[in-house]
Amino acid sequence: MRFDIAVQTLVDAGVDFVLIGGWAAILNGSARTTRDLDLCYARTPENHRRLAAALSPFRPRPREFPAELPFVWDAATLNNGTLFTLSTTLGSIDLLAEVSGLGSFEQVKASAKLVQAFDRSVWTLDLRGLIDSKRAAGRPKDLQALPELESLLETLDD
């Protein structure tokens, strides 16, 4: 996995996105490892074009998608969906147009902070946003992450 290259590529391409999920938790102090890169992206035609072009060299393809079936990765594909769980040559990347418990990209960005990561400035979801999204998602793996995130929030509370 080369999520550093993924983040650098997306920032350099001017893609409007916010890091969410495991990497956002790590930047906020979590000690849990993660196997994928989760991003929330702005759903605009220009951003779709940038996102599609930026990831294209890394051969994105839906995970669990039969190898014999064709898949076209472009702005139109992005325009037709709001959730993409992709395998790429950089590792697994999940793209979400909205986040449970938070809402649209604009609402996610309102809960985000600018951070230096992988030699770039990138927006990342803050602890409160992470907790709200994990609680709303409600899957066992999300709920398991809550005690650590809540303890971090309490630790850093002014």
Place this chain on the structure above:
Amino acid sequence: MLAAARSPEQCYSHSMRELRALTPAQLALAEQRLLNPAPGSRIAAAKDFGIDLTLLLQQLRLDPAERAWQMLELCQQVEQLRGRALRKTR
């Protein structure tokens, strides 16, 4: 590098929309809270849940960029081990 070595303007402020390293004062407070969790607190609950609070403290001593690089390396090592284990079971 520890956060204590940073100047205050390089450090994190909750009021700003920027995530930075903790200031020495914030780090001292975090240490106090994590190493001596108040009964009934979320931190105490996390400890009871099995969270290693010393690992959290270790992460908080780093700035976010350091957390990212360190965790990327760890995730890559975990993936390599997982790959080796999968190959062995096949």
